[in-house]
Structures are given as structure tokens and as C-alpha cells.
Amino acid sequence: MTVRGLENFFKLKAFTQVFTFGPTFRAENSQSRRHLAEFYMVEAEISFLESLQDLMQVMESLFKTTAMTVLSNCPKDVELCHKFLAPGQKDRLEHMLKNNFLIISYTEAVEILKQASQNFTFTPEWGADLHTEHEKYLVKHCGDIPVFVINYPLVLKPFYMRDNEDGPQHTVAAVDLLVPGVGELFGGSLREERYHLLEQQLARLGLTEAYQWYLDLRRFGSVPHGGFGMGFERYLQCILGIDNIKDVIPFPRFTHSCLL
Incomplete structure (x- = not known):
């Protein structure tokens, strides 16, 4: 959860649905076609959300x-991209819009990847992160329809995601939306509002002192809630068919190139 995501939580005290849209900064040294050091993100938080x-x-x-609003209001701009930069993207986008998105669990995703005939750079294993090559394969396997991957292992996700309390597997109620050509576009979860479980998780990670203020927010109770973030530049990549994220932002800032 980013600083802006925390601001959303505070707003939930007064409003049931809040969102923010603005610049976000990435700390990791990520060098790829889908990462920037500074990017824009839509973050939403919803109260009384239980599933x-x-x-x-x-x-x-x-x-x-x-997507439909963009297609309706900017048809010539979108058509220009689809014609000269991404032939075939128009049909793929229409295919995404007219079909319901699919849902698979993280466990199902790992099994699909293990049975794939394709050789991956990173071997898929339960308990390991899904890499971009895995995400793109899963979308193709599902017929180029966006697919939700849910219920990730607790050890892979931040402390604030809601514990599913599902025995040995120990997963959390997290969800990523994978889309054609990009991989992960949305990331979200139900939030852990149960004080005792949140306290246990922070203690396990040795973060109790650093996040005492976060515990205090829930000490006297909270409501079930959840939220997500969507990277705006990745969204543009997806609907326009642009291969490199640096080509969908006017002034791309990436690792070792963050000039004002």
C-alpha cells in the first residue's frame, strides 16, 4: 500500500468509496519495458467489502x-496507434471488452505453468512469484482474455492483506489482473481489519514497532474493506498495443534517467 493508499484509508473513515490518481515512485531497480521510476496510478479503496x-x-x-470511453471520445488517435504501431490490437481489444474476465487461483496458475510445453527462464513453483513470462503465458492460455489470479501465498504479499486462514497453504485474499501484452495491470486485495491477526503478522515480520501507528488505527475496530491500484501507463500499453512503457508517457523517468 503506497502513501496515497494510506490516505485513502483515512478517507474511508468519512466516505465509503474513495480513489486517488497521481504520480507514484518505484524504489526497485527495475529495467524493463513495463517499469518506470515514476509512473501514474489509480488507487481505490472501498468500505464494507467482504469478497x-x-x-x-x-x-x-x-x-x-x-476503454470504451477512450474508444468513443478519441477514435482517431486510437485508430492511428492500431494501424501503424500495433496491427491486430483493435480486434484483441474488442475481444477483451466483449468477454467476461476469467478467474483462476494462484495454485491453478502454477499448475498450468508446470504443465506448459514452453521453457521458462524462471521455473514456476508454488510459493514463488509469478514473473512477466508466466503472466503473459497465462493470458495466452486463457485465450487472450484478461484473467484474475487470486489467493496468493501469504509469504509473497504485504502484511496488510487479509488472511484466508486456509490451513497449510496459508494464502491471502489478494488479486492481480493479468492482461494481454503487458502482464499484471491491477493489483489489489481485501485488507486485514482483524486486529489480532494484523498484530500477529507484524510480529512475525518484526515490524510491530515500525507500524504501531497502523495497528492503532484498528485498535478499536474497523470495517471490512479492500482496494486496488492500476498503473495508468500499463493501461495505455494494453489498449493501444504499445510495446514499451516509455512510449506512453511524455517524459519517461526510469532507473538512471530521472532528469526533471
Whole structure:
């Protein structure tokens, strides 16, 4: 959860649905076609949210409604990109918009990857992160339809994601939306509002002192809630078919190139 995401939580005290849209900064030294050091992100937080299904409905609606609005208001610009930069993207985008997004669990995703005939640079294993090559394969395997991957291992996700309390597997109610050509576009989860479980998780990670203020926010109770973030430049990559994220932002800032 970013600083802006935390601001959203505070706003939930007064409003049930809040969002922000603005610059976000990435600390990792990521050198790829889908990472920037500074990018824009839509972050949303929703109160009284008790299921991933409800959260995924909001995510799918946001993607489709926004895409249809762009197609309606900027048809010539989109057509220019599809004609000269991404032939075939128009059909792929229409295919995404007219179909319901698919849902698979992280466990199912790993099994699909293990059975793939393709050789991956990173061997897929339960308990390991999904890499870009895995994400893109999963989307192709699902017929080039965006796919939600849910219920990730607890050890892979931040402390604030809601514990599924599902025994040995120990997963959290997290969800990533994978889209054609890009991989992960949305990332979200239900948030852990149960004080004792949040306290246990912070203690396990040795973060209790650093995040005492976060615990205090929930000491006297909270409501079920969840939220997500969507990278705006990756969204543009997806609907326009642009291969490199640096080509969808006017002044790209990436590692070792962050000039004002």
C-alpha cells in the first residue's frame, strides 16, 4: 500500500468509496519495458467489502468503462496507434471488452505453468512469484482474455492483506489482473481489519514497532474493506498495443534517467 493508499484509508473513515490518481515512485531497480521510476496510478479503496468477487467486479468495470470511453471520445488517435504501431490490437481489444474476465487461483496458475510445453527462464513453483513470462503465458492460455489470479501465498504479499486462514497453504485474499501484452495491470486485495491477526503478522515480520501507528488505527475496530491500484501507463500499453512503457508517457523517468 503506497502513501496515497494510506490516505485513502483515512478517507474511508468519512466516505465509503474513495480513489486517488497521481504520480507514484518505484524504489526497485527495475529495467524493463513495463517499469518506470515514476509512473501514474489509480488507487481505490472501498468500505464494507467482504469478497474478492465484489472487488474484481469493480476492477473489470473500471477497465471496460474507461476503454470504451477512450474508444468513443478519441477514435482517431486510437485508430492511428492500431494501424501503424500495433496491427491486430483493435480486434484483441474488442475481444477483451466483449468477454467476461476469467478467474483462476494462484495454485491453478502454477499448475498450468508446470504443465506448459514452453521453457521458462524462471521455473514456476508454488510459493514463488509469478514473473512477466508466466503472466503473459497465462493470458495466452486463457485465450487472450484478461484473467484474475487470486489467493496468493501469504509469504509473497504485504502484511496488510487479509488472511484466508486456509490451513497449510496459508494464502491471502489478494488479486492481480493479468492482461494481454503487458502482464499484471491491477493489483489489489481485501485488507486485514482483524486486529489480532494484523498484530500477529507484524510480529512475525518484526515490524510491530515500525507500524504501531497502523495497528492503532484498528485498535478499536474497523470495517471490512479492500482496494486496488492500476498503473495508468500499463493501461495505455494494453489498449493501444504499445510495446514499451516509455512510449506512453511524455517524459519517461526510469532507473538512471530521472532528469526533471
